[in-house]
Amino acid sequence: MKQTNEPGGVIIGQRNRLQYIILGLLSQRAQTGYDLTRAFDHEIGEFWQASHSQIYPLLQRLETGGDITHEDLITGEKLAKKQYELTPQGRTKLNAWISEPSPELTATKDDFILKLYFIKSADDPRLAPMIAEQLQLHRDQVEHLQARRQTVFPTDDAIQAAYGHYLILEHAIERETHYVAWLERQAATNH
Amino acid sequence: MKQTNEPGGVIIGQRNRLQYIILGLLSQRAQTGYDLTRAFDHEIGEFWQASHSQIYPLLQRLETGGDITHEDLITGEKLAKKQYELTPQGRTKLNAWISEPSPELTATKDDFILKLYFIKSADDPRLAPMIAEQLQLHRDQVEHLQARRQTVFPTDDAIQAAYGHYLILEHAIERETHYVAWLERQAATNH
DNA sequence: TTAAAACATGTAAATATAAACATGTTTAAA
């Protein structure tokens, strides 16, 4: 497995992290493929995205591999659902993954950053509008994340019940706030 | 093209950004596939990664599409090189991409963050070692980035000649520095 | 002088991800 491990080395390739996200989501409660798909629009969508066309086949693979099992449920007259849950093996696999080191930095793949790389001069007329656009984008993101903190973690109990989630939300708010501050400084520099 | 554009929506899919990186690198000077491959180990490797098996076919596609052309060079007796350069069409395409809005936030896909999501309790014994590991990783990264700033941008002239690159290096240093500060605070909280 | 490292360019296979195709049921609101 080729990896860049020198400082500054960054890894991009995925070694099927989605399977662990699914195991992790199922560890919280039994869910259908549809439920999992929606989770990527809410919660986890802040950090990862996947569509149902990736999720349904993966659920089949995980079940074949013995990490999850399903129970057939019927809603109304005949709407079939498959509710998946972790097997002990799946739970062990999830915990092994969490406990395993995460020694790789992630490449950011930010379009704006990439474009900026090819802006050679501080006088480039494209620079100011690019910064202004990102400023809007990241200010909106800060607001969005703060609103989420309010709704998802209104009480101290809510924080204690999903502490890791709380931490990454806090982290994301700080990261975005600093991003905005940096953009503001650049906007000021480029008058 | 499906995109999540609500605030907090994040995009993961790539619409062949690598082609623009190649165009951008070639806009600086004519280069071979090998040169471009190495560029991902140095410069641009901080932000994107690609291996030669992705680069060589893409160079062929870009040439077929009329964005680049190549000249055959011989080193020594018979070592054949293809030195690629932008066509006016390729340059136009690059500039169009840079000028185009970048309205999407990028998902971070950080393993540590992902694992943190599944840590439910502040008392989870895995939390402290996870934070300690990341602290090491990001402290090293800060050092690495600062060293790069020293070597790549020793003078004000160097900064003026590659201003965008300088900006993103500054940005990366700030981001990593704040990341370290955040991790330190979490480490302190979890005594 | 010889061997290793760096230079140089490809292809093939496997997997990951995204977008589109495909079908049907249930619920809630108009």
Add this chain to the structure above:
DNA sequence: TTTAAACATGTTTATATTTACATGTTTTAA
């Protein structure tokens, strides 16, 4: 009551990315 939105589960196709396979030359250091 009818229709749109949400629920529910798949497959297919295209593209992106990684890893491995494959081959040969030139330079540098031992």
